[in-house]
Amino acid sequence: MELLRSLVFVPGNRANMLERALGFGADVVMVDLEDSVPPGEKVAARELAVEWVPRLRAAGRRVMVRVNSLDTGLTTDELAAVVSPDLSGISIGKGDTQWDLQQVDRLLAPLEASAGIEAGTLRVIPWIETAMAIVHVYEMARASRRIAGIAFGAEDYTNDMGVIRNDFGEECYYARSAVAVAAKAAGVAALDGPFVGFRDPDGLGTDAGNARQMGYTGKFAIHPAQIDIINETFSPHPDDVAYARQVVEAWDEAEAAGRGSLSIDGRMVDVPVVKRAQNLLALVAEIERQTAATPR
Numbered sequence: 075m076e077l078l079r080s081l082v083f084v085p086g087n088r089a090n091m092l093e094r095a096l097g098f099g100a101d102v103v104m105v106d107l108e109d110s111v112p113p114g115e116k117v118a119a120r121e122l123a124v125e126w127v128p129r130l131r132a133a134g135r136r137v138m139v140r141v142n143s144l145d146t147g148l149t150t151d152e153l154a155a156v157v158s159p160d161l162s163g164i165s166i167g168k169g170d171t172q173w174d175l176q177q178v179d180r181l182l183a184p185l186e187a188s189a190g191i192e193a194g195t196l197r198v199i200p201w202i203e204t205a206m207a208i209v210h211v212y213e214m215a216r217a218s219r220r221i222a223g224i225a226f227g228a229e230d231y232t233n234d235m236g237v238i239r240n241d242f243g244e245e246c247y248y249a250r251s252a253v254a255v256a257a258k259a260a261g262v263a264a265l266d267g268p269f270v271g272f273r274d275p276d277g278l279g280t281d282a283g284n285a286r287q288m289g290y291t292g293k294f295a296i297h298p299a300q301i302d303i304i305n306e307t308f309s310p311h312p313d314d315v316a317y318a319r320q321v322v323e324a325w326d327e328a329e330a331a332g333r334g335s336l337s338i339d340g341r342m343v344d345v346p347v348v349k350r351a352q353n354l355l356a357l358v359a360e361i362e363r364q365t366a367a368t369p370r
Contacts, residue, residue, distance in 0.1 A: 076197070077101045077364050078223055078263045079308035082295040083140070085110040086119035092126045096133045100301045101364070103130055104165060104294070105139045107152055116148060120155050131160035138199070143168030150181060157185040163197030163220070167227060170206035172217035179218040194219055199265065203227030204234045208249050215260035223263030225294065226253040229270075243284075254289035264290045272297035282307040309361060310354050318351035325351075 082100040084091050086107045095103045105126060111119045123139055130137045139156045141164055142148040153164065166178055175198065182196050198220040202211050208231070215224050228239065228246050237245045250266070257264035266285040269278045278300055282293050286307055293304045310318075320338060325348045328336045335344045 076222055076263065077360055078265060078292040079361075080292060080295055080301050080304040081138070081199075081265065082298060082301055083110060083268070086123045086126075086139070087111045087115040089122055089126075092122065092130070094298070095130060095135065098135065098298055098301060099305065100295060100298075101136065101292070101305075102162070103135045103137050105130075105137065105156075107148075108140050108142050108167065116142070120152050123152075123156050127156060127158060128160040136162050138163045138165055138197070140165040140167070142166075144174055144177060149178075153181050153185055157182065157189050157191070157196065159189060159191055161196065163199065163222060165199040165201065165225070167201030167203055167230070169200055169214065170204055171210045172213040175200055175214055175217035175221070179220060182220070196220060197222035199223050199225055201225045201227045201230070201267075202249075202253050203230035205231075208252050211252055211256040212259055215256050215262050221260070221262050223265045223292070224253055224257050224260075225265040225267060226250055227267045229267070243281075250285075251288055254285075257291075258289055263292055266290045266293040268294040268296040269300065270296065272300060275299070275303055278303050279307065310358055314354060315358055318354045321348060321351040322355065 078101055080100040081102040081104050082095070082098055083104050083106045084095045086105045092105065105123045107116065107119050107123060127137050127139065137160065139152070139161065141152040143166060145168060149166070156164070169175060178198060183193065186193055186196060198218060199222055200214055202208060202214065202224055203226070207214060211224065215221060226249065228250070231249055232239045232245055235245070239245060254264040266282070269281045271277045282304055285293055292308050295301050295304055321343055324336055324338055325343065335342060337343060
């Protein structure tokens with residue numbers, strides 16, 4: 075199980091921010107070479123990423139790099155520069171079909187071999203951010219075994235659709251839901267794009283809570299102040315954990331007695347309820363394991 079609750083963007087051209095990221099509590103530090111880096115600083119950002127990926131990894135951070143899209147002509151050089159045993163994977167946007175991700179897979183394979191990395195180890199998180207990508211979202215989620223999750227990019231999606239974003243987000247309901255459903259069907263993480271109001275913790279909490287109710291399992295951050303709220307939102311609530319333990323314990327007892335269902339507090343408990351409880355407890359165990367292994 076890959077823990078992908080919180081993924082925080084750090085501009086790849088800002089050494090001071092990369093240094094701050096040494097202490098971030100996000101599940102993934104995403105060094106960004108794309109949208110947060112001006113065109114004239116792309117090469118400098120790439121060089122800083124080469125320096126900082128191993129430093130972040132040595133500090134216990136799990137590190138990925140968001141590279142520029144295939145149509146920029148920058149992707150090949152960026153991948154060649156950043157691929158190393160310290161890198162967990164890459165993120166890439168602006169793709170429209172599974173072909174784009176298969177091309178990324180073909181680029182990564184020889185780089186892994188050259189870096190002494192086991193084939194297929196590096197993970198990929200594509201951004202779904204155009205109307206065409208929404209049409210092909212399930213195929214994109216299944217395009218490669220490297221796909222760890224798919225991310226919904228509302229800003230680029232609304233730009234592509236020619237609509238204005240508002241505070242309620244009705245313009246994204248269909249696309250946002252489609253990404254979550256496709257991710258679940260493909261067996262990968264559903265990752266929501268960032269909430270841009272980084273000084274609005276209440277708004278972030280509401281937005282992240284809505285995403286979780288839609289089936290998202292994690293969310294990107296654009297500011298370190300957002301990380302704790304995102305981690306909390308996408309972690310099981312203590313009351314739910316207690317109930318899940320109660321369900322599993324009662325089910326084990328019922329199963330030993332030859333019963334196929336039971337009730338707890340007047341509510342029927344059958345196989346789907348038990349599976350949900352077991353999955354929740356597995357997530358709790360993984361959070362505890364990775365938290366213990368990662369310096370904060």
